[in-house]
Amino acid sequence: MARLTFNSESTSKILFVSAIIMLISSLFMPFVLVFIIQDYLYLSSEKWFYDTPATAYVLFIIGMLWIPIMMLIHLFIQWKFELRCYKWITILLMTLSIPFFMFGISNYYYLDDKGIHFNDVKTFNTITSYEWADFKNAKEVYTKSNNVTVMDHYEFETKKGEIIDLPSNHKVSSYKLRILEKLEEHGIEITNNLADLYE
Structure with missing residues (x-):
């Protein structure tokens, strides 16, 4: 039982530290990640002008914030009620961040010799x-x-x-x-x- 308690406390500490790191990272990492991912997926030499609207970064930030917030809520509920099955609910809730990442990454516009092209935030890809x-x-x-x-x-x-x-x-x-x-x-x-x- 002592070993189980020790492991549980260690896991809680790891989750707490990870959540704090992600919260801090969400303030600047979206700008780096969105740029790198869009550059890899969408940028080409034919697109002589390419830009990412602020909404793309906002959505990505929300996605990054969602995960550590769910982790902190999980830790609070586990500390208060010790619900064993709640970790699966937390994992399920964390997956709700995926649409924010997807819509954020696919939000951009560019110009080429053919015209002006928009990938609006309201539509995916x-x-x-x-x-x-x-x-x-x-x-x-x-x-x-x-x-x-x-x-x-x-x-x-x-x-x-x-x-x-x-x-x-x-x-x-x-x-x-x-x-x-x-x-x-x-x-x-x-x-x-x-x-x-x-x-």
Whole structure:
């Protein structure tokens, strides 16, 4: 019985330390893991622009947080009630983190010579594509804050009337000339809202 108690206490300590390590790791590891996994699964030379939205990291963080939280709840219940079968319930609950990992990893968007492609967070591994030729006009949308004007996003309107937004960040800015080149190549009118901001 003493040996059983010792083993049980050792297991509890290991679970507790592991849970704490995972809690701390969830603050930074998702950024590394999502990048590495997406780079391996999806990135190719044809995709000259590739980016991961914040939602992908948020989902992965939730998935990583879920596991240690379930471990800590397990330890608390075992300490309070000593339920023998509860470990299987804990394992089952921990598997609920898998969808967060899957949807997080499959959330990205990219640009290539064919057009703009989105793998939205609402769908798993389903790419929605818009060819450059599908657009009839494009708009650079700027915002003004504290007398500083910055590019906020691109707004593309398809020939079917759909509005597609491409968020602007430092990565998008570095490919601005190539984006404009593709739009001009397909005869797409490019406008902006700067005049509206300074009326």
